[in-house]
Amino acid sequence: MTTTGLAGSAIGAGELLGLYERMAVIRRTEKAAHDLFLAGLVKGTTHLAAGHEAVAVGASAALRPDDYVFATYRGHHHAIARGATPEECLAELMSRATGVCKAKGGSMHLTKASAGMLGSYAIVGAHLPLAAGAAWSAKLRGSGQVAVAFFGDGATNIGAFHEALNIAAVWALPVLFVCENNLYMEYTPIGSVTAVANPAADRAPAYAIPAELIDGNDVVVVTEAVSRAAERARSGGGPTVIEARTYRHFGHSRTDPATYRPADEVAEWLRRDPLDIARGRLAEMGVAPEQVAEADERAARLVAEAVAAAKAAPAPDPREAFTDVWADGGSAWRT
């Protein structure tokens, strides 16, 4: 396992400003989702990823458009990072016909297959073998694609994690296992239920998989780590585990106030906000504050328009309940 701190970077100022803007879009989308939930316009549940933006945006920056991404129920950031629009994501949350999954998936299942975002999965750990399978497929087809599974710290204690790591190593699959370690599985500190200090990175050596423990709040660090791992995967070097330390700004789900987290811990992590870190890097690179402000404004406008459009969109046609079970588009189970 290697530990990577703030590294000198090959990412230019223009590219970083683009990554910043995408993170700003995600941050504002999550805030909008929160407000819409409180307003009763989003039913069921949400698991917001505010605070995790750098993991999704950094990884996306390092991947090819045809690579595959698999995320969890906390996956809005991955959908948007890969190219889903805030409008189609918010419309999905708000049960609108224009939702990215036609309002059949909801917050926990955002998917944008045309952008290689192959789903958000709500059974903890289930998608790690799927990512390995997509990587196996890429290997069989000789396509040079890689697959990435993003998952929480809590997922490292479920069997599918271990089955996926083992077979990925044995078959040398081009897959990246990226743990977004936000220190909590739901309401329980991960350290209190896990035998090792770093839940993903410390397990990787047992499967002979190289691991990196990185700052998941620095988009540059994430981009570089994922680039390295993807390059190794594409050149036949097999899987990598990346454990990205991060922190969620909202509670686990819905309106969870997250009172189980110590105030000083929260304050410390809010000081390490991924948008602030990117802003600091932009300043260091000589990007004018006005340019950053313009990016923020564009993000705000995009999300405000997305909210308005999603609110205005119609509910799904009730007959949609009976489509898309089978590949023929229907749901008939008798002949």
Place this chain on the structure above:
Amino acid sequence: MADMSGGAAGAGGAPGGTAAGSAAHAAPAAGAEQAAPAAPAITYREAVSEALARELRRDPAVVCLGEDIGRAGGVFKTTAGLFDEFGPSRIWDTPISEQAILGLAMGAAMTGMRPVAEIMFSDFFAVCWDYLANEIPKMRYMTGGQVTVPLVVRTANGGGLGFGAQHSQAVENWALAIPGLKVVAPSTPADVIGLMASAVRSDDPVVFFEHKGLFASKGPGAPPGHVVPLGQASVARAGTDVTVVGLAATVPMALAAADRLAAEGVSAEVVDLRCLIPLDMASVLESVRKTSRLLIVEENPYQGGWGGTVASIVADEGFELLDAPIRRVAAACVPLPFADALEDEVIPTVEKVLTAARALLAY
């Protein structure tokens, strides 16, 4: 169906229908399959590897994975010869990781492959049930049709071989309970080949139950290009007095019972469902229209077994066709015991089918 003279009669060792019965039988749908010419007999076990080999030859996207399926040829030898013909890039031995087997199959199916995954015993579905219950069947629907999951999960199913409670269950009803899975359970070697062709070519996920008790049974093979569409029952034996509906191993059981009933002057029609999803209720209702009596023979436990679904549809839609109550011969509601004498108490037998049929005819 058009294959009355084909595989179905062969596996059960039962003759085809009486001339009168055949003449009276109206095919419920235009048979899409050809009656097999007298192909050389093969075992059900050999039919599995033959079926897979045909699809592997036809389509380079087909790839097999499972425990011991490669050089070892499978614990039931149902993949014998595949590794030699197709090599390690098509036939993949996996670790004992049922979640990884189904998860990898699903991920590969979502990205352009047509995987055929083997779960050694259907009882082991319980350790990878998330994939069968939550992931594979729901992906297309939850994403509004964005994702296609064309895969086959093959498994050895069913009792009668003394493997005990954790290696003998008939669990096709588990799969039946999940919207989004197609469920296939052939009873003859020719149907294994024809239904596997449809299963592999299907863009929907298919769970393919191979019955352990049938592996050694023999029947006519299948001509090249043999395809049996999913969702078409077959009339394994035509008759006029009682309809006996079976699936997989209960089809030859029903055919054996029908032989004995014929000696008693009773003409039983045996309908082989072949698939649970899609479920060909049109053929069952058509048969009941003729016989007015329905006996369902299933290896699932009576509680939750597939026969309950068949019975409820006939009660709903065919009530006025019936001259007697619908009867079910199903497994008892206990775990499967080990000893033959005990296992026979629990699962259906020819004797139990006969007893039930006679009572139904006397009603």
